Amino acid sequence: MTRPLDLPDWQVAWVRDTVAARCGLYLGGPHETYLSGQVAGRMRELQLGFGDYAPLLQSSPAGGGELQVLIERLCIHETSFLRDPSHFHALARFIVPQLVREARRAGRQRLRLVSAGCSTGQEAYSLAMVLEESRPVLDDIDVEVVGLDVSGEAIDKAMRGVYPQRELANLDAWRRERYFRPVGTAYEVATSLRRGVRWLRCNLSDGLPVTQVDVIFCRNVLIYFQGAQRDALVRNLVAALRRGGFIVVGYADSLQPYRDILEPIRTNGTVIFRRIQRPVLTGGYGGDVAGGERLAANGTRSAS
Numbered sequence: 001m002t003r004p005l006d007l008p009d010w011q012v013a014w015v016r017d018t019v020a021a022r023c024g025l026y027l028g029g030p031h032e033t034y035l036s037g038q039v040a041g042r043m044r045e046l047q048l049g050f051g052d053y054a055p056l057l058q059s060s061p062a063g064g065g066e067l068q069v070l071i072e073r074l075c076i077h078e079t080s081f082l083r084d085p086s087h088f089h090a091l092a093r094f095i096v097p098q099l100v101r102e103a104r105r106a107g108r109q110r111l112r113l114v115s116a117g118c119s120t121g122q123e124a125y126s127l128a129m130v131l132e133e134s135r136p137v138l139d140d141i142d143v144e145v146v147g148l149d150v151s152g153e154a155i156d157k158a159m160r161g162v163y164p165q166r167e168l169a170n171l172d173a174w175r176r177e178r179y180f181r182p183v184g185t186a187y188e189v190a191t192s193l194r195r196g197v198r199w200l201r202c203n204l205s206d207g208l209p210v211t212q213v214d215v216i217f218c219r220n221v222l223i224y225f226q227g228a229q230r231d232a233l234v235r236n237l238v239a240a241l242r243r244g245g246f247i248v249v250g251y252a253d254s255l256q257p258y259r260d261i262l263e264p265i266r267t268n269g270t271v272i273f274r275r276i277q278r279p280v281l282t283g284g285y286g287g288d289v290a291g292g293e294r295l296a297a298n299g300t301r302s303a304s
Contacts, residue, residue, distance in 0.1 A: 011050050012036045018057060019074070022067055023150065024205030024229035027074060031224075038073045063203065068152070075151045079119045081170050082126045084219070086270040087248050091127070091215065094267045095246050096134045099214050102244065103141055110142045111214045116204055116237065117221035118147035121158025121197075122167065125189055127217065128196050129179055145197045146210050155199045161189035204233055208240040216241060220250035234258055238275055247273045 007015075012032055020026045027035040043053050053066075060067035082088055099111055113131070115124035124147035131143045149155050164186050168176055180187040202209050204221070216237055225233050237247060238261050247262065249255060255262055255273055262273040 007036045007040055007050070012039070014054065015039050015057070015070075018054075019067070019070070020226070020229060022060075022062075023071060023203050024225050024233060025071065025074065025150075026224055026226040026229065028226070035074065038070070042070060042073065063201075072151050072153050075119075075149075075154065079122045080167060081122045082129075083123070083170065084251070084270075086268055087217070087219070087272075088126060088130050090248070090268040090270055090272050092130050092134055095215055095272070096131070097137055099246075100137055100139075100141060109140070110144065111138075112144045112146065112210065112212065113215040114208065114210060114213050114217070114240070115145065115147045116208070116216055116218040118149045118154070118158060118199070119151075120154045121147055121161065121199075122163075123147075123217055123219070124158065124197050124199075125161070125179075125193060127215075128193050129175065131196070132179075132193065143196065146213075147197060147199045148202050148204065148208065148210075149199075150201065150203050152201050155201050159199050161194050162186050163189075204236060205229055207236045211240055212242050213240045213245055214242055215246045215248070217248045218253075219248065220252065222249060222253040235261075238262065241275045243275055244277045245275050247275070249273070 012035060016026070016028055016032065016035060039053075043050065046053065046056075048056070056066045057070065059065070096111075103109070103111065113127050115127060118124045124145050128145045131138065131145070147155070147158055149158075162183060163180075168180065168187055171179075176187070179190050179193050181190060182188075200209050204218075205225075218237055222230060222233065234255065238258070241247065247255070255264070258273075261276055263276050264271050264273055
C-alpha cells in the first residue's frame with residue numbers, strides 16, 4: 001500500500017493556518033500529524049503538488065470547493081449515544097424542570113435545544129430521547145431539537161438515522177427497543193423520534209442559524225478552536241441562548257474566561273453553565289438554584 005508523502009512543516013503550518021482562518025477549525029499540536037496525512041492523501045488523489053493545491057484551497061468559496069472537501073475529511077466524528085451520562089442526568093433532573101418552571105411563569109410553550117457540532121447525530125437523538133422521557137414534566141410544552149454541524153456528510157448520515165449495532169452499545173435494551181427498529185444488520189431511529197429533530201449545516205464560527213435557544217450541548221468542540229476564533233465561537237453560542245439558557249460543554253472544554261457572561265453550576269456530578277441574567281457580583285455568585293450549586297470564581301461553592 002502506498003503511504004501518503006510527509007509534508008514539510010511549513011506546508012502543514014500553511015494549511016493549518018488557512019483552515020483556521022477560513023472556518024475557525026484549528027488542528028495544531030497533536031493534530032498536525034493527522035492533518036498532514038489527510039492533506040497529503042488528498043494531493044495524491046488530485047495528482048497535484050503543493051504549489052497547485054494551495055491556491056485551489058485558498059480560492060474555495062465559503063462552505064464549498066476544496067476547502068469543504070478537506071474539512072469533511074478533517075472532522076473527527078467520535079461520538080456515541082448518551083455519551084458522558086452525567087450531562088444527560090443534569091439535563092433530565094435539573095435543566096428541564098428548571099426551564100419548565102420558568103417557561104410557565106413567562107407563558108412560553110416551547111423549548112429549543114441545540115446539538116452544536118452534532119457530528120453524525122447521536123448526541124441530538126440522545127437529547128430527543130431524554131426529552132421524550134421527560135414528557136410528564138414537560139406536559140403540554142413543545143420541544144424542538146436542532147443538530148448543527150459543518151460537515152454535510154455527517155448531517156446526511158444524521159438525517160438518515162441508521163447506525164450499526166455496535167454504536168448502540170451504550171443504550172439499555174429498553175431504549176434500543178423503544179427508539180430503534182432493526183434494518184438488516186443495522187438499526188434505524190424510530191420515526192417518532194426523528195420527527196422531533198431537524199438538521200442544519202453551518203459553521204459555528206459564523207454564528208448559529210437559530211436563536212432563543214434554551215439549551216446548547218457543545219461538547220468536545222472548543223478544543224479544536226484557538227484564540228480569537230475560540231472566543232468568537234463561545235460568544236456566538238451565548239448570543240444564540242435565551243437569557244438564562246444553559247450550555248453543556250465537554251470535560252476538556254474550559255469556559256473559565258467567560259465568567260462575565262456564563263455562570264457555572266454544579267449539579268448531578270458535573271458542571272454546566274448558564275447565561276447570566278443579571279450583573280455579576282464581585283467575589284462569586286449569590287443565591288440558590290434548586291438542585292444545583294452555584295460556583296464562585298475560584299470554582300468553590302459560593303456562600304448563600
